[in-house]
Amino acid sequence: MITLALSKGRIFEETLPLLKAAGIEVLDNPETSRKLILATNSPEVQVVLVRASDVPTYVQYGGADLGVAGRDVLIEHGLDGMYQPLDLNIARCRMSVAVRDDFDYAAAIKQGSRIRVATKYTQIARQHFADKGVHVDLIKLYGSMELAPLTGLADAIVDLVSTGNTLKANHLVEVEKVMEISSRLVVNQAALKLKREPLRRMIDAFAAATTS
Ligand code: ATP
Ligand code: PRP
Numbered sequence: 355m356i357t358l359a360l361s362k363g364r365i366f367e368e369t370l371p372l373l374k375a376a377g378i379e380v381l382d383n384p385e386t387s388r389k390l391i392l393a394t395n396s397p398e399v400q401v402v403l404v405r406a407s408d409v410p411t412y413v414q415y416g417g418a419d420l421g422v423a424g425r426d427v428l429i430e431h432g433l434d435g436m437y438q439p440l441d442l443n444i445a446r447c448r449m450s451v452a453v454r455d456d457f458d459y460a461a462a463i464k465q466g467s468r469i470r471v472a473t474k475y476t477q478i479a480r481q482h483f484a485d486k487g488v489h490v491d492l493i494k495l496y497g498s499m500e501l502a503p504l505t506g507l508a509d510a511i512v513d514l515v516s517t518g519n520t521l522k523a524n525h526l527v528e529v530e531k532v533m534e535i536s537s538r539l540v541v542n543q544a545a546l547k548l549k550r551e552p553l554r555r556m557i558d559a560f561a562a563a564t565t566s
Pocket of ligand 1: 361362363364365405406407408423424425426427445446447514515516517535536537
């Protein structure tokens with residue numbers, strides 16, 4: 355049996371066409387079913403539904419043989435025990451620094467002020483500001499980062515941006531791009547040895563279906 359870890363929502367939806375190209379169809383709809391283990395038309399493949407940030411943990415420890423996770427999540431977690439053979443080019447967005455539209459970020463940087471930055475992505479943010487030589491105090495949040503500059507909790511946020519609508523709706527502006535984000539396939543290293551043939555077939559089918 356091969357177990358694939360996916361998160362509900364955009365990663366599940368955007369992985370479905372890749373699975374289809376590999377001849378695999380998921381038999382349950384996670385939006386209507388409460389099941390966490392989903393059968394497929396292949397008796398050898400099942401899908402487990404986990405939180406997006408839990409996908410690497412499942413794959414690292416072999417709770418799943420492979421999974422799909424954002425570059426953001428993988429950098430924060432690290433790649434211990436996993437291979438990352440493919441950029442699937444799905445769930446594309448960018449990681450950016452944003453501030454209130456009345457906050458002069460350039461001036462704050464120029465003055466060498468210490469900036470308070472709220473984010474869920476502390477590793478990425480720490481590295482970004484260290485590379486720029488900007489002094490920051492990081493405040494870890496688990497969601498709704500956009501609220502932090504509006505309430506005075508932080509001067510800036512590091513968060514994912516796609517259309518920019520969320521920033522706009524909250525009177526925030528993007529002031530720096532940190533990195534491009536897309537979702538990647540990750541594979542448990544031991545599983546790739548033990549289940550080499552079926553996993554290789556699946557990786558190859560995903561690669562053939564992935565648009566660059
Ligand atoms: P968790 O449930 O673990 O807190 P999450 O709520 O961030 O995770 P999703 O919103 O499903 O989970 O996002 C999954 C992945 O999709 C993210 O890790 C990121 O790589 C990507 N992503 C997030 N927001 C967007 C977006 N607005 N547009 C495109 N891709 C996105
Ligand atoms: C993500 C991210 C931003 C938003 C950005 O959130 O944390 O809040 O998407 O997308 P935008 O630039 O297109 O507005 P989340 O996944 O919670 O939101 P969503 O799934 O509703 O887009």
